[in-house]
Amino acid sequence: MAMSPASRKSLVVLNGGSRRGPGRVWLVGAGPGDPELLTIKALNALRSADVIVHDGLVSPEILELAPVKARRISVAKRRAHHSYGQDEINRMLVAFAEEGLEVVRLKGGDPFIFGRGGEELEACRDAGVSCIVVPGVTSALAAAAAAGAPLTHRGVAQAVTFVTGHARNEEIPNLDWPALARSNQTVVIYMGLAQAQTIAAQLLSRGRDPKTPALIVENASRADERRLVTTLSGLASVAAVLEGPALLMVGEAMALARSEGVAEPTKAAPPATALSARGLQ
Numbered sequence: 001m002a003m004s005p006a007s008r009k010s011l012v013v014l015n016g017g018s019r020r021g022p023g024r025v026w027l028v029g030a031g032p033g034d035p036e037l038l039t040i041k042a043l044n045a046l047r048s049a050d051v052i053v054h055d056g057l058v059s060p061e062i063l064e065l066a067p068v069k070a071r072r073i074s075v076a077k078r079r080a081h082h083s084y085g086q087d088e089i090n091r092m093l094v095a096f097a098e099e100g101l102e103v104v105r106l107k108g109g110d111p112f113i114f115g116r117g118g119e120e121l122e123a124c125r126d127a128g129v130s131c132i133v134v135p136g137v138t139s140a141l142a143a144a145a146a147a148g149a150p151l152t153h154r155g156v157a158q159a160v161t162f163v164t165g166h167a168r169n170e171e172i173p174n175l176d177w178p179a180l181a182r183s184n185q186t187v188v189i190y191m192g193l194a195q196a197q198t199i200a201a202q203l204l205s206r207g208r209d210p211k212t213p214a215l216i217v218e219n220a221s222r223a224d225e226r227r228l229v230t231t232l233s234g235l236a237s238v239a240a241v242l243e244g245p246a247l248l249m250v251g252e253a254m255a256l257a258r259s260e261g262v263a264e265p266t267k268a269a270p271p272a273t274a275l276s277a278r279g280l281q
């Protein structure tokens with residue numbers, strides 16, 4: 001694929017290749033933030049990295065686990081725009097691997113859950129570059145576990161669905177709302193803060209009970225984690241006070257959620273001050 005002058009200018013050139021065989025791309029899930037939720041395989045990949053291309057959601061504590069000599073390149077999304085477009089990131093990964101480097105593409109949570117990891121894998125495949133995918137703990141699993149709120153629960157939540165609340169041009173996400181509004185299931189919304197009002201309205205208008213328990217978790221597994229226990233009818237007003245990253249979780253099993261620490265982290269930092277949002281409804 002031809003590279004525009006602008007793309008070429010913004011690509012980073014590393015001159016460390018040709019010292020061994022062909023390089024590889026490791027598409028690694030960094031988990032939700034707590035380094036203890038990193039897999040051993042992810043840690044090993046980080047330790048052998050020549051270059052790390054990482055998202056903004058990857059915590060600094062995790063980046064510190066990589067060798068000092070490994071070059072770190074942030075491709076974080078800043079406000080409304082990306083520092084690098086997806087095509088540029090794809091080309092960067094391929095170019096580094098073709099230089100013979102061990103490239104770790106480090107992404108928050110799991111690379112294949114709303115992470116565009118599939119596009120990066122395809123780019124490597126198209127270029128004939130070896131790409132190894134290392135799964136990560138997706139943020140929803142960490143958020144629900146820490147709050148003691150099972151995403152499935154016998155007799156109460158027989159299914160769990162992960163959806164994106166992000167829609168281009170502020171439009172309503174194109175989802176199967178009637179299916180999502182059925183009872184006895186948990187709906188987890190990633191990137192849903194800005195559209196919380198619309199999402200709640202869609203579920204309510206399709207018949208979901210306004211008293212359906214809901215949980216919002218901001219900065220899951222991080223020192224500043226906040227858990228907010230509410231209901232579907234209170235979802236939008238609670239979401240309005242948060243900045244994210246956050247997950248919205250709606251379903252009967254969220255009645256088990258506790259805003260106070262359920263799973264005490266083993267790290268030195270105390271658990272985040274949990275804020276019950278019942279009073280905000």
Ligand SMILES: C[S@@+](CC[C@H](N)C(=O)[O-])C[C@H]1O[C@@H](n2cnc3c(N)ncnc32)[C@H](O)[C@@H]1O
Nearest residue numbers: 032109110113115138139190191219220245246
């Ligand atoms: C582009 S998606 C990436 C999801 C990621 N691949 C994963 O598996 O968690 C970004 C969204 O994930 C959610 N998210 C990621 N990390 C989070 C965290 N530590 N706490 C709460 N939500 C998080 C938020 O909804 C955020 O807007």
